Amino acid sequence: MEEAVKQVRALVFDVFGTLVDWRGSIAREVAAVFGDRVDPFAFADDWRAQYQPAMEEVRAGRIPFCKLDRLHRRNLDIVLAQHGLQDTAEAVRVDLNLAWHRLDAWPDVAPGLQRLRARYRLAPCSNGHIALMVNLARRNSLPWDAITGAELARDYKPKPVVYLSAADAFDLAPHEVMMVAAHSSDLEAAAAAGLRTAFVARPDEHGPGLGEAQAAAAVDLSVTSVIELAERLETQG
Amino acid sequence: MEEAVKQVRALVFDVFGTLVDWRGSIAREVAAVFGDRVDPFAFADDWRAQYQPAMEEVRAGRIPFCKLDRLHRRNLDIVLAQHGLQDTAEAVRVDLNLAWHRLDAWPDVAPGLQRLRARYRLAPCSNGHIALMVNLARRNSLPWDAITGAELARDYKPKPVVYLSAADAFDLAPHEVMMVAAHSSDLEAAAAAGLRTAFVARPDEHGPGLGEAQAAAAVDLSVTSVIELAERLETQG
Numbered sequence: 001m002e003e004a005v006k007q008v009r010a011l012v013f014d015v016f017g018t019l020v021d022w023r024g025s026i027a028r029e030v031a032a033v034f035g036d037r038v039d040p041f042a043f044a045d046d047w048r049a050q051y052q053p054a055m056e057e058v059r060a061g062r063i064p065f066c067k068l069d070r071l072h073r074r075n076l077d078i079v080l081a082q083h084g085l086q087d088t089a090e091a092v093r094v095d096l097n098l099a100w101h102r103l104d105a106w107p108d109v110a111p112g113l114q115r116l117r118a119r120y121r122l123a124p125c126s127n128g129h130i131a132l133m134v135n136l137a138r139r140n141s142l143p144w145d146a147i148t149g150a151e152l153a154r155d156y157k158p159k160p161v162v163y164l165s166a167a168d169a170f171d172l173a174p175h176e177v178m179m180v181a182a183h184s185s186d187l188e189a190a191a192a193a194g195l196r197t198a199f200v201a202r203p204d205e206h207g208p209g210l211g212e213a214q215a216a217a218a219v220d221l222s223v224t225s226v227i228e229l230a231e232r233l234e235t236q237g
Numbered sequence: 238m239e240e241a242v243k244q245v246r247a248l249v250f251d252v253f254g255t256l257v258d259w260r261g262s263i264a265r266e267v268a269a270v271f272g273d274r275v276d277p278f279a280f281a282d283d284w285r286a287q288y289q290p291a292m293e294e295v296r297a298g299r300i301p302f303c304k305l306d307r308l309h310r311r312n313l314d315i316v317l318a319q320h321g322l323q324d325t326a327e328a329v330r331v332d333l334n335l336a337w338h339r340l341d342a343w344p345d346v347a348p349g350l351q352r353l354r355a356r357y358r359l360a361p362c363s364n365g366h367i368a369l370m371v372n373l374a375r376r377n378s379l380p381w382d383a384i385t386g387a388e389l390a391r392d393y394k395p396k397p398v399v400y401l402s403a404a405d406a407f408d409l410a411p412h413e414v415m416m417v418a419a420h421s422s423d424l425e426a427a428a429a430a431g432l433r434t435a436f437v438a439r440p441d442e443h444g445p446g447l448g449e450a451q452a453a454a455a456v457d458l459s460v461t462s463v464i465e466l467a468e469r470l471e472t473q474g
Contacts, residue, residue, distance in 0.1 A: 069408070121371060131408035134358060134382045145371045147383040151406070169388070171306070171368035 002236055005178070005220055008196050010170045011116060012125035012148060012163075014181035017205045019124075019226070020103040020136060022048065029099035033092060038083050041207065046082060050075035055127060055156040065154040067129040073097045101132050105140035106202070112226025113143055116233065123148040125166040125179060127156050146170075158189030167195065180229065184216040196220045198229055242415070242457055242473055245433050247407045248353060249362035249385055249400075251418035254442045256361075256463070257340040257373060259285065266336035270329060275320050278444065283319060287312035292364060292393040302391040304366035310334045338369050342377035343439070349463025350380055356470065360385040362403040362416060364393050383407070395426030404432065417466065421453040433457045435466055 016022045026047060027040035034040070054071040057063045076097055080088050088096075113122060123144050124133045129151040137144055148166035150156050157163070167177040174194030181187050182202040191197050198221040205211030215222050221236075223229045253259045263284060264277035271277070291308040294300045313334050317325050325333075350359060360381050361370045366388040374381055385403035387393050394400070404414040411431030418424050419439040428434050435458040442448030452459050458473075460466045 067408075129408075130383050130406040134407065137382065144383075145374065146367050146381075147406075152389065169367040169384075170371065171304075171366075 004175070004196055005233070005236055007176055008120070008178045008233075009172055009176045010121035010123065010145075010167070011178050011180055011198075012123050012166045012195075014157075014179070014183060014186050015124050015126035015128055015133065015136065016103075017202055017211070018180065018182040018200055019109045019142070020105050020140065021205075022100070022103050023206060025103040026099055029096060029102065033096055034085065038085065043079060043083055045206065046079045047072075047075055050078055059156050059159055065150075065156075067151060068100070068127055068132060069097060069129065072100055100128070101135035102139060103136055105136075105142065106225075108225035108227045110141045112228075112230050115227070115230035117143050119233065121145045121170050123166060123169070125149045125157070125162065127162075157186060160189065160193040163190045163193040163195050178220065180226075182212055184212060187215065187219055188217040191217070191219075198223065200224070200226060200229065239473055241412070241433055242470070244413055245357070245415045245470075246409055246413045247358035247360065247382075247404070248415050248417055248435075249360050249403045249432075251394075251416070251420060251423050252361050252363035252365055252370065252373065253340075254439055254448070255417065255419040255437055256346045256379070257342050257377070258442075259337070259340050260443060262340040263336055266333060266339065270333055271322065275322065280316060280320060282443065283316045284309075284312055287315055296393050296396055302387075302393075304388060305337070305364055305369060306334060306366065309337055337365070338372035339376060340373060342373075342379070343462075345462035345464045347378045349465075349467050352464070352467035353470065354380050358382045358407050360403060360406070362386045362394075362400065364399075394423060397426065397430040400427045400430040400432050415457065417463075419449060421449060424452065424456055425454040428454070428456075435460065437461070437463065437466065 013019055023044050026044035030043045031040040054075055058065055076093060080086060116122060123146045126133060126149045130147045133147045146169055148169045150162055153162040153165040155161050167174045178196040178198055179187060179190035180198045180200060182200050182205060187197040187199060197219040199215035199219045201213050201224045202211045203209060203213040221232055223232055250256055260281045263281035267277040267280045291312055295302055313330060353359060360383045363370060363386045367384045370384045383406055385406045387399055390399040390402040392398050404411045415433040415435055416424060416427035417435045417437060419437050419442060424434040424436060434456040436452035436456045438450050438461045439448045440450040458469055460469055
């Protein structure tokens with residue numbers, strides 16, 4: 001393992017859940033818009049529940065690639081109807097859809113990335129599109145070298161092309177790149193594509209105790225924060 | 238003009254010549270490798286002279302899109318032969334080709350971009366590929382939000398798709414993006430695609446007095462440095 005990790009030149013990151021608290025951030029915006037008309041956490045969970053099925057339409061080739069904003073908007077309309085909020089005005093829907101551009105990072109992320117930046121090229125490898133990633137980076141001081149991920153690959157994770165295009169963007173072989181994520185399925189797909197993998201535990205991602213506390217797949221490193229990832233790579237890498 | 242400039246949300250930049258001194262930097266590396274076996278500036282000029290014809294192969298659809306490193310390498314082999322340096326070893330060629338990743342920025346660039354960053358999204362919109370842009374950014378402290386340009390568009394400037402894909406990457410309309418370049422032909426193509434344009438004079442790009450001192454096309458702004466661009470946009474934007 002140590003030898004493999006020493007060859008890593010770039011780290012690419014899952015974002016939703018791994019770096020940013022989508023659930024708390026979406027709930028905050030939903031509460032600001034609808035007050036006590038809705039349970040904001042239930043709304044956030046239901047919105048997120050539409051995420052994989054919507055991307056599957058693209059991955060399966062049933063619809064052409066489109067940016068995540070468009071899928072989020074389709075999903076928002078579904079969830080508003082589920083929650084009896086069909087009367088929500090178009091302008092409100094447009095702005096609420098952009099809540100995904102205003103997510104807050106977990107507190108360890110900005111200082112952890114800043115440390116990692118001294119030794120590695122860094123990029124998101126998210127299903128979020130470039131503009132969304134740029135807005136999250138500006139909001140949370142994420143020091144990216146480039147924005148890789150779904151929009152560059154024009155397909156959605158866990159399709160191998162997304163991981164491979166991220167490595168290729170840095171002129172690196174897959175084994176020179178480490179995928180960092182809080183989700184075992186993401187890391188399993190990255191490893192199958194030849195990347196190294198680091199699991200970051202976000203045990204409260206879906207609510208207290210409702211995230212992955214441990215990796216369910218074989219990974220090269222397992223940590224509890226991006227700061228710990230920096231520490232581990234500084235001693236092992 | 239003022240009203241048009243006020244709508245700009247992102248600035249995208251030509252890089253070779255506009256932000257970095259390719260000629261002086263390439264000549265420096267050529268001199269380090271070949272000493273007095275070659276005129277380093279003539280070699281740099283000859284290498285650069287192969288640049289447009291090589292990209293034209295891609296633009297015209299005669300060869301599929303490939304990263305600029307591959308075109309630079311093809312061109313390097315031609316220029317080595319022109320200069321009687323056919324005996325250059327493969328390892329030397331590989332490293333010299335990466336001289337394009339080690340170009341130095343003009344002195345106004347980093348401080349100018351740092352100022353512009355407070356008000357605008359910033360990205361290169363270059364024919365250089367993502368890894369090359371990342372290496373130039375690291376070397377010269379260029380604070381990009383994302384890397385747009387040829388690799389994202391999978392075609393080469395001045396094809397309109399390159400400018401349009403840069404605007405789209407920021408979720409912006411073309412008229413909300415300003416292309417910044419030292420070359421009138423680049424700005425003319427960007428304007429035809431609907432972008433705003435700023436000309437930065439680099440009168441010594443091709444040697445003393447051998448660059449464009451003034452824009453030969455209609456532009457929204459004309460300046461002599463990136464710092465002046467920041468000043469102008471702070472008062473007009």
